[in-house]
Amino acid sequence: MKLLSAAQIRELDQATIREQRTTSTELMERAATAVAEWLLSHYDPHTATDVLLLCGPGNNGGDGLALARLLYYAGYAVRLALLPAEKYSDDYQHNHHVLPKIIPVQELATDALPDIQPTTLVIDALFGTGLTRPLAGLPADVVRHLNASHARVVAIDLPSGLLADAPQPDPEAPVVRAAHTVSFGLPKLAFLLPQNAEYVGEWHLQDIRLSQQFIDHADTPWHFTRYTKPQPDGWAAPHTVPQPELQLPRRNKFAYKNTFGHALLLAGSRGKVGAAVLSSGACLRGGVGLLTVAVPGCGYDIIQTTRPEAMCLADTQADFISELPDLKPYQAIGIGPGLGQEEASRAVLEKLLREAQVPLVIDADALNLLGAHRELLDLLPENTVLTPHLGEFARLTEKTKDDYHRLDLLRDFAQRHRCIVVLKGAYTATAAPDGQVYFNGTGNPGMGTGGSGDVLTGLLLALRADQRLDPLLATRLAVLAHGRAGDLAAAHTGEAGLLAGDLVQHIGPALRELEAGSLG
Numbered sequence: 004m005k006l007l008s009a010a011q012i013r014e015l016d017q018a019t020i021r022e023q024r025t026t027s028t029e030l031m032e033r034a035a036t037a038v039a040e041w042l043l044s045h046y047d048p049h050t051a052t053d054v055l056l057l058c059g060p061g062n063n064g065g066d067g068l069a070l071a072r073l074l075y076y077a078g079y080a081v082r083l084a085l086l087p088a089e090k091y092s093d094d095y096q097h098n099h100h101v102l103p104k105i106i107p108v109q110e111l112a113t114d115a116l117p118d119i120q121p122t123t124l125v126i127d128a129l130f131g132t133g134l135t136r137p138l139a140g141l142p143a144d145v146v147r148h149l150n151a152s153h154a155r156v157v158a159i160d161l162p163s164g165l166l167a168d169a170p171q172p173d174p175e176a177p178v179v180r181a182a183h184t185v186s187f188g189l190p191k192l193a194f195l196l197p198q199n200a201e202y203v204g205e206w207h208l209q210d211i212r213l214s215q216q217f218i219d220h221a222d223t224p225w226h227f228t229r230y231t232k233p234q235p236d237g238w239a240a241p242h243t244v245p246q247p248e249l250q251l252p253r254r255n256k257f258a259y260k261n262t263f264g265h266a267l268l269l270a271g272s273r274g275k276v277g278a279a280v281l282s283s284g285a286c287l288r289g290g291v292g293l294l295t296v297a298v299p300g301c302g303y304d305i306i307q308t309t310r311p312e313a314m315c316l317a318d319t320q321a322d323f324i325s326e327l328p329d330l331k332p333y334q335a336i337g338i339g340p341g342l343g344q345e346e347a348s349r350a351v352l353e354k355l356l357r358e359a360q361v362p363l364v365i366d367a368d369a370l371n372l373l374g375a376h377r378e379l380l381d382l383l384p385e386n387t388v389l390t391p392h393l394g395e396f397a398r399l400t401e402k403t404k405d406d407y408h409r410l411d412l413l414r415d416f417a418q419r420h421r422c423i424v425v426l427k428g429a430y431t432a433t434a435a436p437d438g439q440v441y442f443n444g445t446g447n448p449g450m451g452t453g454g455s456g457d458v459l460t461g462l463l464l465a466l467r468a469d470q471r472l473d474p475l476l477a478t479r480l481a482v483l484a485h486g487r488a489g490d491l492a493a494a495h496t497g498e499a500g501l502l503a504g505d506l507v508q509h510i511g512p513a514l515r516e517l518e519a520g521s522l523g
């Protein structure tokens with residue numbers, strides 16, 4: 004699904020109103036109803052006995068006023084605190100007018116800030132996508148007062164003070180720290196960046212039937228890969244459950260191992276042969292037709308013992324890789340996990356970049372070697388997949404000012420080198436050579452454990468060897484399935500107990516969920 008800018012979201016609202024022959028007031032009612040439904044399913048009116056709605060002068064505040072009315076009718080004890088302004092939006096005024104008179108209303112002032120107890124449930128409806136400048140004066144005082152209260156905060160659409168699609172111009176200006184942000188239709192870029200996590204909290208999307216036609220035609224480089232578990236829960240009819248946005252084609256009955264390719268993995272050095280074991284396991288579980296693993300001499304027995312399904316080539320050097328095998332048999336080649344950064348291994352990488360005629364996957368120490376020898380970047384064949392984490396990416400580019408700047412560098416790098424860059428982390432961002440960026444939502448913090456990245460490399464290698472998939476689909480599928488394997492594994496081990504090896508065990512079930520027409 005697409006991520007739109009604040010300006011596009013405003014146009015989307017207008018397009019929805021035109022297309023559905025509705026009114027902005029009706030759309031606001033939908034939005035407020037959607038937030039009320041979310042609140043009803045998360046906070047019981049019997050226990051949330053003090054609900055304070057903070058409202059600004061625009062449509063975000065209008066949402067808050069409409070929500071106050073709906074919550075009052077649903078049995079919540081609500082009170083309102085309103086920001087005074089010279090001008091209020093039309094729909095704000097409408098919802099102010101129809102507010103039940105019994106709801107207590109306070110006008111906010113610097114010397115009349117509302118009472119907020121840690122037990123108060125605060126709804127932040129001060130500002131949404133219409134924020135034009137950093138908070139200062141009274142709004143800033145209100146937000147500081149709120150943040151100091153340690154109350155639970157649910158932000159409508161966007162935590163107030165945060166921009167939907169750009170960094171904060173004034174880092175000193177306050178931003179609401181929400182526990183939850185309930186937004187409409189599409190996620191916002193701001194939700195996906197680590198620097199905003201402390202403000203956004205957990206985010207949730209409520210469908211308010213915004214114009215799909217407008218969304219389909221909107222121009223944006225940012226995308227979020229929606230993932231819906233295909234298996235219906237309970238008694239839901241299978242056809243009512245949406246299919247995943249990305250699908251792995253089913254295996255043809257007469258498919259042969261050539262269809263799924265022969266992959267070569269160059270990995271491991273003394274003390275890091277485990278990386279080769281993990282990566283090769285992931286490649287095998289990823290469905291590769293054949294796998295050959297090239298390791299230093301010290302890794303031969305290990306691979307032959309732990310991965311009997313793979314073939315193994317032992318380097319003449321005992322401790323690191325110094326030789327590039329004959330590349331003819333292979334349909335895809337991966338290099339990097341546990342490789343080390345010996346000069347001989349750098350020379351192997353260079354030779355590989357010069358000679359390879361098939362898809363490449365480059366990770367870990369191979370990325371560090373590219374960072375240390377940037378002239379090698381010019382040799383990257385088109386559609387090579389690079390999988391840096393933040394540290395490895397920093398070595399490939401320049402120091403980043405913030406997460407938005409890093410995204411700019413990411414797009415620029417992928418476009419300049421005509422390659423696919425998978426920037427790993429929570430919401431892994433995959434940049435394509437055309438500058439489009441796809442964020443991934445599967446995965447969990449339990450995956451922040453040694454070897455998780457090696458597993459991704461192996462899985463990616465398998466899907467790049469699969470002759471049925473184009474480079475971008477293979478990469479996005481691998482990232483999605485890797486995170487999904489992490490989620491399936493964590494359901495058994497918990498996040499703290501998750502090991503990279505557990506990811507390997509769950510790749511099969513994760514891929515099965517992604518198979519076209521699958522019900523899991």
Ligand SMILES: NC(=O)C1=CN([C@@H]2O[C@H](COP(=O)(O)OP(=O)(O)OC[C@H]3O[C@@H](n4cnc5c(N)ncnc54)[C@H](O)[C@@H]3O)[C@@H](O)[C@H]2O)[C@@H](O)CC1
Nearest residue numbers: 016027031034061062063130131132133134135136137160
């Ligand atoms: N019909 C629609 O357009 C819909 C809008 N919706 C809501 O409307 C919001 C957007 O509404 P608006 O465009 O009115 O914008 P906002 O309500 O986010 O804020 C705009 C108001 O705040 C003022 N303002 C902006 N920055 C300020 C600052 N730093 N300090 C003080 N005042 C500041 C502006 O002058 C304006 O009065 C969305 O986030 C969403 O919550 C939803 O109701 C869905 C439908």
Ligand SMILES: Nc1ncnc2c1ncn2[C@@H]1O[C@H](COP(=O)(O)OP(=O)(O)O)[C@@H](O)[C@H]1O
Nearest residue numbers: 427428429446447448450451453454455456457
């Ligand atoms: N909080 C998180 N949420 C989702 N995925 C995560 C999270 N933390 C780490 N991961 C994933 O785990 C993997 C870690 O890779 P990497 O840092 O290269 O580990 P290693 O070098 O130990 O193999 C990446 O695919 C990353 O996206």
Ligand SMILES: [K+]
Nearest residue numbers: 127130161163
């Ligand atoms: K808000």
